[in-house]
Each structure stands twice: as structure tokens, then as C-alpha cells.
Amino acid sequence: MSKYDVFELVTHVRKCPDLFFKSSSFLAKEGLNSIALLCDTYRTVSGNFLNTIFKIPSGDHLKAIGENHWRAIHISTWLLSHQDFKNASFAEEKLYDFWFEELRHASPYVKFNEWVSDDERAEEMVRLLLNCCQILPNGENPEEAADKLSSLNSAERHNVLKKSYKANERIMDIKRQMEEKRAREAANTYGRE
Known part of the structure; x- marks a missing residue:
């Protein structure tokens, strides 16, 4: 398929393994190591596996992130494991805004499992990421992409x-x-x- 095909990316999100639904290690003893997950995602997206410097909030800010938001971030790292985002270094600098701004705004209105179980919420995550990275979805013009994102945006709908x-x-x-x-x-x- 073509790069950044919304349907293909939504299908990928919907296949997210249950492992990504776990709480963050900041919130639960047996939780996922969220920092390692973010660092690995940065490396995959940038294509630089030797990189050790990443844009991540400080300790106090990390602890303030709620469980639902962390789980949305975990699911989004699965989305970013899609082949379209491998070695997409132009998107690397946008990930911080996506994780800690876009998903922060959407998380209060979407339960973490809905990002995977609900087609519209999965598409919302895909479109939020593409928009944040300034990527135009395959086969859409800027107006169409903006209109579709607006119609799915949970915060705006609320x-x-x-x-x-x-x-x-x-x-x-x-x-x-x-x-x-x-x-x-x-x-x-x-x-x-």
C-alpha cells in the first residue's frame, strides 16, 4: 500500500497487543517501562539506534501524567512501529508534541482501550499523529485531512x-x-x- 494510508494505519493500531495496555512503571510496580518504550520509538523513527539523547519531560512531569494518558502513549508507540514511520527522521522532532500535548488533550475524553477497539478513535489517533507530524494522508488534500480530523476530534466534540x-x-x-x-x-x- 501507499505510505501514510489511513486505513492501513488504523488496521495497524487495531492490532495493538495487550501488552501496550499496561500501566506505566511510574504508576504500577509491574507496569511498562515507559521511558524505554519512548526511547526505542525515538530510535526507530529517527533510524539512529546509537542516539542516547531524547526529548522527554523531567521526572516530576512524568509522574504527573495520568494512567489513561500513559496507556494512550504506549498504544501510540505501537502505531509508530508501523513501517511508514521507520527512518522517518523528519517526524522525530514532532513526537514530543504528539505524546505530551495532542494525546494529553484527547486522553480525558477517550478511554485507552477505545484507541484500539473503536474504529473512529483509532482513526483519530492516526490523524492526530499525521497532523502533528505535518504528514498529509495518502489520497487527501489538506482541506479534506483537516475536515476529517476535526470531525473525529474527541476534545472538540466534547x-x-x-x-x-x-x-x-x-x-x-x-x-x-x-x-x-x-x-x-x-x-x-x-x-x-
Whole structure:
């Protein structure tokens, strides 16, 4: 298949082994060594297996990362093991932003296993990575890629639902106030008669 084919990458994510679902060693005694996983991914993507310097947050920041976010990062390292990302050194500098910004924003709205079990969430992860690395998916123009990512984006969808909920609450509050006013007016009219 062509490089950076969304369907192929989604299929790869969906085959993620259960091992990547484990907690981080920062959170569980028997967890995955997340730092080793990140370093190995940096090496695979850069093609430089002798590299020992990687862009990774400091110890306190690493400990502050929640379990769901860590597991999303672990699953994303599986995605990055796909052949399209091997020796893709141009993407190496973008990985930090993908792991510690993009996935941080999405993680509160997506349970880690949904990145693998749900087609739309798997596609969201793929598109977040491609967008962050400034890679245009095979067969798509920039507008199509942006539109598809926007339609899948969990954080944006949550914000839209939140705004919709607040608007609905305002409408219900106005209706309640109008009904109370009508009831008061009716009571006043009845009291005068």
C-alpha cells in the first residue's frame, strides 16, 4: 500500500497487543517501562539506534501524567512501529508534541482501550499523529485531512456537546421562568376576581 494510508494505519493500531495496555512503571510496580518504550520509538523513527539523547519531560512531569494518558502513549508507540514511520527522521522532532500535548488533550475524553477497539478513535489517533507530524494522508488534500480530523476530534466534540448542553439548559431555564411568570399572573388574576 501507499505510505501514510489511513486505513492501513488504523488496521495497524487495531492490532495493538495487550501488552501496550499496561500501566506505566511510574504508576504500577509491574507496569511498562515507559521511558524505554519512548526511547526505542525515538530510535526507530529517527533510524539512529546509537542516539542516547531524547526529548522527554523531567521526572516530576512524568509522574504527573495520568494512567489513561500513559496507556494512550504506549498504544501510540505501537502505531509508530508501523513501517511508514521507520527512518522517518523528519517526524522525530514532532513526537514530543504528539505524546505530551495532542494525546494529553484527547486522553480525558477517550478511554485507552477505545484507541484500539473503536474504529473512529483509532482513526483519530492516526490523524492526530499525521497532523502533528505535518504528514498529509495518502489520497487527501489538506482541506479534506483537516475536515476529517476535526470531525473525529474527541476534545472538540466534547466542547461542542458541552456548549449544546449549556444552551439547552438556558432554554429550559427561560421556559421555566416563563411558566412561573404565567402562573404568577394567573394567580394574580384569580386573586382579583
